[in-house]
Amino acid sequence: MEISRRGFLKISGLTFLGLMAKPGWEVVSQIKPIEPSPAPNYFSGKKWAMAIDLRKCWEAQEGCKECLDVCHRIHNVPSIGYLKEEIKWIWTIPYEKAFPEHIHDFNQEEYKGKSVVVLCNQCDDPPCIRYCPTRATWKREDGIVMMDFHRCIGCRYCMAGCPYGSRSFNWRDPRPFIKKVNLEFPTRTKGVVEKCNFCEERLVQGLLPACVEACKEKALIFGDLNDPHSEIRRTLNGRHVLQRQPELGTKPKVFYIV
Amino acid sequence: MVNKEQILVDKEIPLLEHVRRSGKGFYITVSILTALVLWGIYAYLTQYRIGLGVTGLSRQIFWGVYITNFVFFIGISHAGTFISAVLRVVKAEWRRPISRLSELTTVFILFFGVGSVLIDLGRPDRMLYAIRYAHFRSPLLWDVCSIGTYLTVSSICLYLALIPDIALMRDLGMKKRQWLYEILSLGFTGTERQWHRLEKAILYVSILVIPVMITVHTVVSYVFAMTIQPMWHSAIFGPYFVAGALFSGVATVITIMAILRKVYHLEDYLKPIHFYNLGTLLLAMTLLWLYFTLGEYVTTLYGNEPSQMSIFWSKLTGQYAPLFWLHFALCFVIPFPILANPKTRTIKGTLIASISINIGMWLERFVIIVPTLTRQRIPIEGAIYIPTWVEWSILLGCLSFFSLLYVIFTKFFPIIPIWEIHEGRGKSIMEVRKRIQSYLPD
Amino acid sequence: MYDAKKIIPGLIIFLGLIAFPILHNTVSGKATYSPKTELPKDKKECIEPKDFIRVNHKELLEDWKASVVRIGMRVYQATNKKRYTMSLNRTCMDCHKDRTKFCDQCHNFMGVTNKCWDCHLYPKELEKR
Numbered sequence: 053m054e055i056s057r058r059g060f061l062k063i064s065g066l067t068f069l070g071l072m073a074k075p076g077w078e079v080v081s082q083i084k085p086i087e088p089s090p091a092p093n094y095f096s097g098k099k100w101a102m103a104i105d106l107r108k109c110w111e112a113q114e115g116c117k118e119c120l121d122v123c124h125r126i127h128n129v130p131s132i133g134y135l136k137e138e139i140k141w142i143w144t145i146p147y148e149k150a151f152p153e154h155i156h157d158f159n160q161e162e163y164k165g166k167s168v169v170v171l172c173n174q175c176d177d178p179p180c181i182r183y184c185p186t187r188a189t190w191k192r193e194d195g196i197v198m199m200d201f202h203r204c205i206g207c208r209y210c211m212a213g214c215p216y217g218s219r220s221f222n223w224r225d226p227r228p229f230i231k232k233v234n235l236e237f238p239t240r241t242k243g244v245v246e247k248c249n250f251c252e253e254r255l256v257q258g259l260l261p262a263c264v265e266a267c268k269e270k271a272l273i274f275g276d277l278n279d280p281h282s283e284i285r286r287t288l289n290g291r292h293v294l295q296r297q298p299e300l301g302t303k304p305k306v307f308y309i310v
Numbered sequence: 311m312v313n314k315e316q317i318l319v320d321k322e323i324p325l326l327e328h329v330r331r332s333g334k335g336f337y338i339t340v341s342i343l344t345a346l347v348l349w350g351i352y353a354y355l356t357q358y359r360i361g362l363g364v365t366g367l368s369r370q371i372f373w374g375v376y377i378t379n380f381v382f383f384i385g386i387s388h389a390g391t392f393i394s395a396v397l398r399v400v401k402a403e404w405r406r407p408i409s410r411l412s413e414l415t416t417v418f419i420l421f422f423g424v425g426s427v428l429i430d431l432g433r434p435d436r437m438l439y440a441i442r443y444a445h446f447r448s449p450l451l452w453d454v455c456s457i458g459t460y461l462t463v464s465s466i467c468l469y470l471a472l473i474p475d476i477a478l479m480r481d482l483g484m485k486k487r488q489w490l491y492e493i494l495s496l497g498f499t500g501t502e503r504q505w506h507r508l509e510k511a512i513l514y515v516s517i518l519v520i521p522v523m524i525t526v527h528t529v530v531s532y533v534f535a536m537t538i539q540p541m542w543h544s545a546i547f548g549p550y551f552v553a554g555a556l557f558s559g560v561a562t563v564i565t566i567m568a569i570l571r572k573v574y575h576l577e578d579y580l581k582p583i584h585f586y587n588l589g590t591l592l593l594a595m596t597l598l599w600l601y602f603t604l605g606e607y608v609t610t611l612y613g614n615e616p617s618q619m620s621i622f623w624s625k626l627t628g629q630y631a632p633l634f635w636l637h638f639a640l641c642f643v644i645p646f647p648i649l650a651n652p653k654t655r656t657i658k659g660t661l662i663a664s665i666s667i668n669i670g671m672w673l674e675r676f677v678i679i680v681p682t683l684t685r686q687r688i689p690i691e692g693a694i695y696i697p698t699w700v701e702w703s704i705l706l707g708c709l710s711f712f713s714l715l716y717v718i719f720t721k722f723f724p725i726i727p728i729w730e731i732h733e734g735r736g737k738s739i740m741e742v743r744k745r746i747q748s749y750l751p752d
Numbered sequence: 753m754y755d756a757k758k759i760i761p762g763l764i765i766f767l768g769l770i771a772f773p774i775l776h777n778t779v780s781g782k783a784t785y786s787p788k789t790e791l792p793k794d795k796k797e798c799i800e801p802k803d804f805i806r807v808n809h810k811e812l813l814e815d816w817k818a819s820v821v822r823i824g825m826r827v828y829q830a831t832n833k834k835r836y837t838m839s840l841n842r843t844c845m846d847c848h849k850d851r852t853k854f855c856d857q858c859h860n861f862m863g864v865t866n867k868c869w870d871c872h873l874y875p876k877e878l879e880k881r
Contacts, residue, residue, distance in 0.1 A: 136368040152616065179538060185450040186436075186443040192824070200821050201871060205439050206362075206432015208372045209450055212537050212683075221372055221432065223363035233878055235841060238871040242361035243432025256826060300538055 098194040099277040100250055101305040102264070103287050104169055108271035119169065119263035119272065120144070123248070126262050128239045130229030139220040141248040142171040142263055151294055151308075169272075171263075172197065172218040172248035173296060173304035183213040189245075195277075195305060196250045206243040215300050219247045277305070322731060325724045328574040329479070332721060335573070343714040350707015353700045354429060362432055364700045370693035371683040374676075375701040376430035379708060381551070381675045382558065383423035384457065384530050389559025390416025391464060391523040393588075394471075395516035403742060404587055406730040407579045411570060412563045413468040414725070418715045419562075420461045422708045427453075429704060449532045456522070456529045463519045470512050473498050474729035487722070527555040534679070540617040541610065541682045550602040557595040557641075558671035561664035564588050566716075568661045570725060579726050582657055589660040592667070593649035600642055620685050629694075630681045637677055640670025787857040792847040799830045799843070813840065813868075845874035 055063075109116075123142045124131070130139055144167040148155040155163060178197045181190050188203035189210050211219045225242045233239065237253060240246055251261035259265070264272040275284030287309070294308040357364050367374050393412040397405035428437055444451055477498040480491035498504055531551035534542040544550075564585065571580040610618050625634045645663035648654045684693045719725070777783040798805050805812070816838040819825045828836045836843050848854040851869065859866055869877070 137363055138369050182447050183449065183537065185445055185448040185454075186439045187445040188439075188443075190822075198821070202817055202821065203436070203439060203443060204433065205436045207427075207430070207450060208432070209448065209533075211372050212534075212539065215538055217370070220369055222361070223367070224361035233873055235873055235875060235878060239873065241433070241867075241870040242363075245432075252824075256824065 097278055100174070100195055100255070101275065101277045101284055101307065102261070103273040103284055103293065103307040103309060105271040105273065105309045106166075106168060107309065108269040109169060110166055112269045112271070118266045118268060122262045122266040125232070126234050127237050128230050128234055130226035131231070132229050137223040139222065139226065139246065141246070142169065144169055150296060153297075154294065168308070170216070170218075170296070171306065173216055173302065173306045174250055176303035176305055177301060179215065179300075179302055180210040180213040180219065183209040185209065196252050198249060198252065199246055201238065201240055201244050201246070204244040206245065208245060210245055215302065216296060219245050221245050322728050324575055324578060325726050325728050325731070328720050329722065329724055336717070336721075339717060340714065343710045343717065346710035347707050347714060350704050350710065353703035353707065357700050358434070364698060366695050366697045366701065368693065368695065371680055371695040373430070373679055373683060374695055375697045375705060376426050377679055378672065378675045379705055380423055380426040380430070381530055381679070382672050383419050383426060383708070384527060385551070385555035385558045385671065385675070386562045387416045387420045387423060387460070387464070387559065388523055388527060388552070388555040389563045390414070391467070391519050392556050392559060393563055395467065395519050398512070398516045399520070401745070403734065403738060404584060406734045407726045408563065408567060408584060409730065410468070410471060410727045411566055411725050413464065413471065414716065414719060415563060415566060416464045417461070417468050418712055420457065420464070422712055424457060424461075425708065449529065449536045452529045453533060456526045460519075460522050460526045463515060463522055467512070467515045467519055470508065470515060471727060471730075472723060473508060474500065475724055475727060478728060479723070490722070524552055527552045539682050540615070541621040541678075544606060546602065546606055550606060553595065553598045553602050554671060554674060557592070557599045558668060560588060560592050560595055561667040561671070564592065564660050564664040565668065568657060571657075574720070574725070576726060579731070585657045585660045586655050589649050589655040589663070592645070592660065592663065596642060596646050596649060617685070621681050624681050624684060625677060629684070630677060633673055634677050637670050637673035640666045641674060785861070787861040789857045790850070790853040792849070795847045799828070799834070799836050840868060840872050841874040845876070850876045
């Protein structure tokens with residue numbers, strides 16, 4: 053029987069495919085779903101939120117940084133030392149920058165320059181998570197916007213997506229800049245994005261976020277918005293509170309009492 | 311058979327000269343380019359080792375030269391498709407000598423467009439996570455898909471139009487490289503059936519690549535337009551970026567044409583009329599670019615939205631004013647009068663305009679990306695971005711690598727498609743006559 | 753055979769180069785080396801049988817990682833119904849105190865890098881720093 057080159061290639065190709073079928077199917081049939089199916093009961097029913105009573109905060113003595121320090125300490129946030137590569141989870145900015153829409157010519161004297169504690173707003177409709185190409189940042193069912201440092205590729209698109217500038221990037225290896233490492237929390241590598249996680253590692257132990265616990269003035273109030281009797285609901289009830297740039301539709305879950 | 315090829319080649323001697331012979335200039339060019347590429351690689355390795363902190367980027371301005379390069383390079387890649395595919399589809403006969411060099415620009419520069427994003431990653435070792443954990447809500451994934459498609463289709467486009475010339479090289483017998491041409495020519499012998507299939511394939515791919523081209527730069531612009539950052543979040547960004555891409559792409563092709571013409575003595579093939587025609591196209595692009603730029607800035611001005619205005623004024627009168635007005639001068643004020651006057655639409659004139667536009671368009675991308683980041687709604691002082699040597703070296707390395715690939719390509723294949731010229735001299739003249747007659751009343 | 757004079761010496765050189773690592777290790781005595789992992793003295797059993805851990809420790813740790821970070825489940829129930837906290841430095845490193853004497857032994861031998869320690873710290877390493 054005469055076989056042309058083309059015919060030979062066809063037959064050998066088909067044979068090869070046939071031989072591949074079984075091992076191929078075995079590989080495909082064994083692929084596990086990459087993401088373990090979420091177990092809803094771990095977070096269900098909760099919706100964490102924070103309220104910051106700025107009046108109490110302003111009454112405290114000048115330069116009180118308890119909440120900032122404790123957060124950065126327990127989360128191994130490096131203090132790089134210069135503005136360019138700064139990493140911060142919770143920090144202060146002047147009132148007119150936090151609430152540009154609430155400052156006008158006639159309340160300047162009273163409010164201008166007063167420092168406002170800011171952190172990730174843990175938005176109910178977070179824009180940042182839409183941009184992550186690997187789902188390394190996502191909103192958990194209890195409303196916490198999480199970061200998976202194992203998965204972040206460092207494209208910084210989430211930073212472009214966040215209108216509040218709540219995210220920091222590790223421009224170099226952070227470890228040499230951490231004074232005392234807290235073993236309960238991992239450090240990060242160079243090249244990943246990080247931000248406030250509402251102390252989810254403390255919430256799971258039944259503790260309050262570190263900043264809330266550290267505040268001597270009790271200016272920070274934390275709780276579950278879904279529980280009508282929680283302290284945060286009682287605080288927010290019937291009161292006029294501010295959110296940062298709510299007009300962007302992000303529905304921030306950090307509220308400010310002025 | 312050999313005689314027929316020999317006659318064809320004797321007629322188009324300059325087209326094969328650069329494949330056959332390499333002078334001193336070639337070796338000098340290759341060594342300089344290789345040195346620059348190695349320097350770029352060294353710069354990247356430094357960044358890989360220490361982290362992105364070696365760049366001028368900061369917490370505030372976290373995207374800079376690399377993302378500018380990404381948009382700019384992907385923009386340039388539009389030239390190939392536009393000039394080759396669009397002109398092929400509309401049967402513009404003057405495209406013949408420039409189709410390959412523009413397709414080649416597309417394919418090679420795309421690597422650096424994609425590469426720029428990878429260079430910008432904080433964890434390049436995890437880059438494949440974007441596929442493993444692909445999250446299609448992210449516009450970056452749309453980019454991965456559209457640029458991947460574009461690279462595939464434009465490579466096929468380049469290759470198909472290369473086959474007859476590879477076959478020609480094979481038949482001429484090039485001693486050492488015979489085996490290469492043997493494989494790449496896919497057994498093309500120039501029978502009527504093969505020609506028919508090839509022409510059909512080229513036409514289909516040319517039509518297919520046009521929508522892909524439009525999509526690619528639209529999606530690149532969406533990376534910015536889909537965020538809520540002031541002066542990025544704009545519906546006009548899709549067409550604005552596509553127009554800018556074609557603008558810088560055509561300018562790049564003119565620049566490359568002028569260089570090749572000089573270096574490889576292609577004066578008989580790349581004639582002033584080609585520069586004149588492309589110059590006219592570039593003039594149209596200049597005006598289109600002006601139209602979009604005005605549209606973008608005037609609507610922002612009239613909206614008078616505070617967060618937008620702070621960026622707007624930082625560009626027009628503030629920190630970024632020098633760059634903004636420089637880019638405006640380079641993109642419009644300098645090229646427009648040169649291109650608008652038929653007397654200056656010469657080779658030299660279009661070349662000057664093209665170089666000006668290329669620099670201007672790089673700056674345009676920079677001025678679109680960076681100022682927005684300085685005041686992400688919460689103005690923060692001290693956000694100054696000065697690119698470091700690492701970033702400039704990598705930009706230089708990318709450009710050198712591109713040129714190096716280009717130079718090496720011309721040592722293997724003729725840069726002007728011999729078969730297209732041949733076809734133009736013979737078959738097409740008859741066809742064009744018939745076509746024109748068919749337009750007219752009998 | 754054509755060019756036998758070139759091909760046969762070429763083949764010998766090729767085989768020599770290919771076999772060089774094996775020969776080198778045989779001569780230098782490295783071929784008989786096997787990694788020595790230091791097992792904890794006070795603990796008798798790992799969370800799962802030794803054979804399972806040897807083969808599947810990577811998958812196990814990856815499952816833990818996904819489970820803690822992405823699902824929020826932090827308790828692992830072993831096949832023998834005992835419960836453990838899913839934590840590298842609190843559970844694994846509680847027994848295997850020093851990674852250089854345990855993990856790195858095999859990992860270095862096999863030339864497999866792991867990036868756990870870029871972020872995760874354990875008490876012993878902290879002392880060293």
